[in-house]
Amino acid sequence: MKTGLALILTLMIFAGTVAAQPPSTVEKTEISGVSEDKLSAALRADIQKLVGQAYDAQAATQIAERIQTELPEYVATSTTASGSQAGRVRLVFSVAHNVNAKYIVEAVEVKNIDRTKISDALWADMQKMVGHPVDDAEADRLRERLAAEFKKNGPHVGRSVIKGDQPQHVKIIYEGHSENSFGFGFSNPGYHSKQKFSGLMNANYNRLDITGVNLEVMNKAEPLLERFAGFKASYWVGNKRIRAQAEYSSLRTQWSAGTLLAAAANPAGFDLYRHRNTIAPSVKVTVTDNIHITLGVDWAQLQMQSPALHFESVRTAKGSVDYSFNPGSSGNYGISGGYDLHTAGNTSGSNAAYTRHVWSQSFAFWKQNNPEPNSFTGPHRISVDFKLGKSTGSPPMFERFALGSIDTLRGWNKYEISPLGGNRMAYLGVTYMHKYGRVFYENGSVWNGGQPKVLRKSIGANVYLGTLLHAPKPFRLILNIVSPGIGVPITGSHVHPVITFGGGN
Amino acid sequence: MLALALCPAVATAQSVNVRLDAEQLRITAPQLGFLSGEALQRLRNGIAVSFSFNIRISKDRYGKPITEATYRFIVSYDIFEEKFAVNRLSPNPRSVTHLSGEAAEMWCLDSIALSIGNLSPDQSFWIILEYHSEEPRSSENSADSGASIIGQLIDVFSRKNQRQESRGSVVGGPFRLSELRKAR
Numbered sequence: 175m176k177t178g179l180a181l182i183l184t185l186m187i188f189a190g191t192v193a194a195q196p197p198s199t200v201e202k203t204e205i206s207g208v209s210e211d212k213l214s215a216a217l218r219a220d221i222q223k224l225v226g227q228a229y230d231a232q233a234a235t236q237i238a239e240r241i242q243t244e245l246p247e248y249v250a251t252s253t254t255a256s257g258s259q260a261g262r263v264r265l266v267f268s269v270a271h272n273v274n275a276k277y278i279v280e281a282v283e284v285k286n287i288d289r290t291k292i293s294d295a296l297w298a299d300m301q302k303m304v305g306h307p308v309d310d311a312e313a314d315r316l317r318e319r320l321a322a323e324f325k326k327n328g329p330h331v332g333r334s335v336i337k338g339d340q341p342q343h344v345k346i347i348y349e350g351h352s353e354n355s356f357g358f359g360f361s362n363p364g365y366h367s368k369q370k371f372s373g374l375m376n377a378n379y380n381r382l383d384i385t386g387v388n389l390e391v392m393n394k395a396e397p398l399l400e401r402f403a404g405f406k407a408s409y410w411v412g413n414k415r416i417r418a419q420a421e422y423s424s425l426r427t428q429w430s431a432g433t434l435l436a437a438a439a440n441p442a443g444f445d446l447y448r449h450r451n452t453i454a455p456s457v458k459v460t461v462t463d464n465i466h467i468t469l470g471v472d473w474a475q476l477q478m479q480s481p482a483l484h485f486e487s488v489r490t491a492k493g494s495v496d497y498s499f500n501p502g503s504s505g506n507y508g509i510s511g512g513y514d515l516h517t518a519g520n521t522s523g524s525n526a527a528y529t530r531h532v533w534s535q536s537f538a539f540w541k542q543n544n545p546e547p548n549s550f551t552g553p554h555r556i557s558v559d560f561k562l563g564k565s566t567g568s569p570p571m572f573e574r575f576a577l578g579s580i581d582t583l584r585g586w587n588k589y590e591i592s593p594l595g596g597n598r599m600a601y602l603g604v605t606y607m608h609k610y611g612r613v614f615y616e617n618g619s620v621w622n623g624g625q626p627k628v629l630r631k632s633i634g635a636n637v638y639l640g641t642l643l644h645a646p647k648p649f650r651l652i653l654n655i656v657s658p659g660i661g662v663p664i665t666g667s668h669v670h671p672v673i674t675f676g677g678g679n
Numbered sequence: 680m681l682a683l684a685l686c687p688a689v690a691t692a693q694s695v696n697v698r699l700d701a702e703q704l705r706i707t708a709p710q711l712g713f714l715s716g717e718a719l720q721r722l723r724n725g726i727a728v729s730f731s732f733n734i735r736i737s738k739d740r741y742g743k744p745i746t747e748a749t750y751r752f753i754v755s756y757d758i759f760e761e762k763f764a765v766n767r768l769s770p771n772p773r774s775v776t777h778l779s780g781e782a783a784e785m786w787c788l789d790s791i792a793l794s795i796g797n798l799s800p801d802q803s804f805w806i807i808l809e810y811h812s813e814e815p816r817s818s819e820n821s822a823d824s825g826a827s828i829i830g831q832l833i834d835v836f837s838r839k840n841q842r843q844e845s846r847g848s849v850v851g852g853p854f855r856l857s858e859l860r861k862a863r
Contacts, residue, residue, distance in 0.1 A: 247772030249755075249764050271753040272727035273764035273776060310727055335725025337758055344725070344758065462847065463716035 197228040200265045201257035205241075206307045207270040213244055221267070229254065229263055238267055245269060251276035253342060255305060268307040275310065279303045280338035280345055284320075287331070287350040293323060303346060308335060313346055320348055330382070355380045362394070363656055364580040364676035368587040369395040372580065385411040396579035396677075398572050399588065399595045401428040402450070414460060419470075421454040432593035437480075444594055445486070446571065449477035456492070465497045472516075476570065488570050489524040490516050511535035516573060528567030532599075535560055555607040563599035566623075575599035577618045577630075580677025584616065584661030585632030587672065596620035598627075611637040611657070634661035636674070695851035697806055699859040703792040704736070706808060708849040711788070714754065714763070714780050718812045718845050722756035722763070729753050732810045734793050740805050740850060746796045752787050798856055805852030812845050 203221050210218055217240055224233065234252035241250035253276045254263040268275040282300045284292070292300075300316050303309065313333060321331040330351045338344045356379055363373045372394040380386035388410075393403040404425035411418055427448055429437075437444035456470025472490040477483070496512035516530040541554040561582075563575045574595030578588035582601055601618035617631040639645070640653030661672040696707045718728050735747035751768040757776075763783035764776040767790055775786055791808070798804060 242774060245772075246774055247766050247768050249766060249774050249776055271766050272725075272755040273757045274725045274755060277759070308725075333724075333726065335758060342759070463845070 197230075198254070198257070198261055198263040200224050200227055200229050201259075201262040202264045204264060204266045206266055206268045206309065207275055208245065208248065213241060217241065217244060224265060229265065234265060234267075241267055241269055247271075249273050249275070253278060253307065266307055270307075270310065272308065272310045274335050274344065275308045277308055277335075277338075277342055277344040279306055279308055280340055280343035282346045283348070285347055285349040286352075287320070287324070287348065291324070292320065296320065296323060300348075308344060308346070317348060324350070353382050361390075362676070364396070365674060366395065366580045366587075366677070367673040369401075369579065369589070372396055384413065385409075396581055397576065399429075399433060399574060399576045399593070400571060401430070402426065403428070412458070416460070417458045419456050419458070421452075421456070423450075423452045423454070425450045425452075430589040430593065432589040436593040440594065444571065445478050446480060447476035447486075448479040450572065451475045464499055465495065468492070468494045468496075474570075474572075486525040487523065488518055488526045489522040490518040490573075491522075492516050506540055508538045508540075509536070510538075516569075518567075526568055526570050528565055528569040528573065530563070530565040530569055530573050532561065532563045534562075557603075557605045557607070559601075559603045559605070561599065561601040561618075564623075565597040569597065571595070575620050577601055577620050580674045582616065583618050583630060583632055584614070584634050584659070584674055584677070585663040585672050586630055586661070588620075591628075591630060592620045596622050598623055600627075609638065609641050611635060611642075631664040632661050633664060634659055634671075634674075695806060695808060695849035697851055697854050697859065699795075699856065700792065702795055704795060704806065704859075705792050706734070706788060706806065706849070706851070708788060708808065711784065711808075711810075711847065711849055713787075713810050713812070713845070713847060714784055716845050719780075722754060723758075725756070725758045727753050727755040729813045730787070730810055731813065732787070732791055732808060734791055734806070734808045736793060736796075736798070736804050736806055738802075738804060740807075740852060742805070744807075745798070745804065746793060748791075748793050750787075750791050752790075754783060754787075795856060800857040800860070801855055803853035803855055805850065806854065807848060807850050809848040810846060 203224055205213070205221070213221075217237075220240075221237055224237070231252075238250045238252045242248065248269045248271060250267060250269045251273070253266050253268060255266055255278050257263045266278075282303055289297070296316070296319050299319075303312065303316075313335075317331050317333045324331065330353065332349045332351060334347045334349065335344050336347055356377070358377045359375070361374045361376055363371075365371050374390055374392040374394065376388060376390045378386060378388045386409075388406075388408045390406040392405070393401070395401045402425040404423065406421060406423040408419055408421035410420075427446075427450060429446055434446070437446055452472055452474040454470060454472045456468055458466055458468040460466050470492045472488070472492060474488040474490070476486045476488065478486055492515070494512055494514040496510070498508065498510035511534050514530075514532040514534075517528070518524040519527045536557060536559045538555060538557040540556075565573060565575070571594075574597065576588040576592065576595045577583040577599065578586035578591050582603070588595075599618070599620050601616070603614060603616040603618075605612055605614040613633070613635045615631070615633050617629055619627045619629045621627045636657040636659035638654040638657050640650030643653070644650075645653050656676045659674045659677075661674060663669060663671075698705050698707070713730060714722070718730075721728050730752045732750045732752070733747060734750070735744035737744050748770075750770070753766045753768060755764050755766075756762070757764065760777065762776065763778045763780060764774065765778065765783050765786055766772070766774045767787075773790070778786060793806075
């Protein structure tokens with residue numbers, strides 16, 4: 175009992191001490207963003223009366239509301255900044271179009287810009303913003319001056335406002351974007367225990383997002399029936415709305431033993447080629463940020479290997495539309511997909527006449543407030559993907575459908591279940607992703623029109639080693655991309671799982 | 680395709696619902712989603728973005744406007760509170776804060792109205808709402824990219840990009856005032 179009373183007494187004394195701490199005194203009032211002359215004389219006088227008074231947040235808010243009533247096109251807020259002495263504050267009424275003008279600039283920094291190349295005068299002017307509310311107009315004038323200093327062979331400059339280290343304080347960041355950018359990387363690395371390694375190296379040059387060159391060197395076993403190795407080079411020019419591209423590829427083809435045997439045994443005869451050179455001009459139109467249309471043609475020359483060495487050409491007109499909708503930060507789902515049409519006819523001088531349609535659709539759901547909704551390693555994410563394909567006529571081998579790789583129907587081997595592919599395809603996959611890995615269920619079938627369908631199913635899992643091992647960036651991303659996995663075909667007997675690395679992203 | 684590229688507003692036209700409020704037409708366009716893409720990215724970077732909306736009535740979809748009005752807004756995003764603020768600059772200045780993205784879009788559209796003027800009750804009409812966001816002109820726009828073909832191409836392609844970030848439209852019709860009055 176005595177201990178309880180002592181505790182209450184201690185708390186009362188502590189509370190009394192806190193309550194006794196004197197409130198800050200308003201040393202000065204400031205109006206930021208507009209001239210004081212825009213306010214009525216009465217309001218200006220009431221603002222002036224606050225000087226020398228104890229700071230009262232409620233009174234400050236009421237003044238801000240009166241300012242906004244007089245200047246309804248602006249957002250008016252009150253904030254405090256340190257005064258010249260301890261216990262004193264400057265009361266700042268920020269009147270601006272940008273709601274962030276109520277925050278005090280803590281620091282002005284540059285990113286991807288060499289500080290030593292900024293003139294001292296400009297740097298000094300930039301630092302003058304520190305300690306004052308964010309002034310959009312001034313910040314942008316300084317951005318323009320910075321851009322002007324780097325006009326020749328320097329970065330284009332962007333501006334952003336980020337949270338500062340202190341409460342209610344922000345940092346203004348000026349970030350350089352080089353006119354010329356070079357990129358180099360590996361894409362889609364993967365391993366399938368029955369199809370072996372796949373991978374692609376790419377290098378690109380981009381000038382101001384207006385024009386660029388891409389070069390890819392690859393050796394891939396998916397998504398086609400053939401393993402192909404070679405290079406693709408492309409040049410593009412365009413803007414955000416329309417982009418024209420010319421691509422040339424030269425690919426050496428390698429067929430699996432299963433495909434060679436099946437082609438030889440097939441009474442219809444499948445002409446296999448050993449080399450494929452393609453010129454592919456195309457135009458891509460961005461209808462909205464979420465909808466793109468691509469039109470183009472492919473001129474492919476095939477070096478046939480049977481019955482005797484000769485050349486054939488395939489001239490294909492292509493069109494596709496792809497779309498994606500994401501309701502934004504407040505939503506927790508996304509929809510994406512596309513439709514792809516290829517058509518070739520004898521009238522265009524093509525040795526192959528066919529039409530090929532593919533429709534793909536994906537639905538993804540993720541946990542509300544996922545900080546990275548589009549990340550494939552998000553906290554909780556479920557995606558449902560399906561794809562339908564149909565071709566008529568006599569499509570060449572590179573246009574026939576295949577399932578059973580590191581991306582689709584994992585657990586099956588396309589060279590065993592359908593070594594010549596098919597002209598019909600249906601696929602459905604459901605994947606649950608967590609930051610440590612993913613599990614999936616897939617089913618699908620590849621068949622030829624008029625022939626029976628065999629629906630194949632598989633289950634499997636991948637582990638995101640980078641996250642699991644808490645590897646530092648960027649190794650975490652690399653380890654997550656080449657995630658080890660297993661695909662198990664669902665069959666009545668003779669289950670032979672497939673081991674994979676990567677894929678399925 | 681070239682037309683699509685040069686007239687994106689037509690390409691992005693979506694449906695619109697119209698209602699009669701006293702002697703003014705008001706619209707709802709839930710799929711407009713103008714706070715998206717690069718404009719949204721700029722807002723999340725703490726930069727205010729200006730939007731201009733033009734609403735007009737015409738006798739047919741592509742006809743000359745009978746009447747039209749322009750509304751200007753500035754939208755910003757509070758980086759601490761993660762809420763949007765909207766300032767209507769003209770007409771009738773007003774401001775509102777602490778809105779979600781959807782609420783900010785809705786507030787802008789709710790603000791937009793167009794007088795029916797001399798429209799007769801049974802005259803059919805179309806309503807077109809176009810918007811575009813604008814970023815401040817900067818000195819780099821006038822930068823000389825060089826006399827090379829690439830430099831000139833860059834100038835040609837980049838000039839429009841740097842002035843306008845996003846744009847879109849909604850088109851609806853044909854409507855009749857008599858039908859809208861019955862629907863009230």
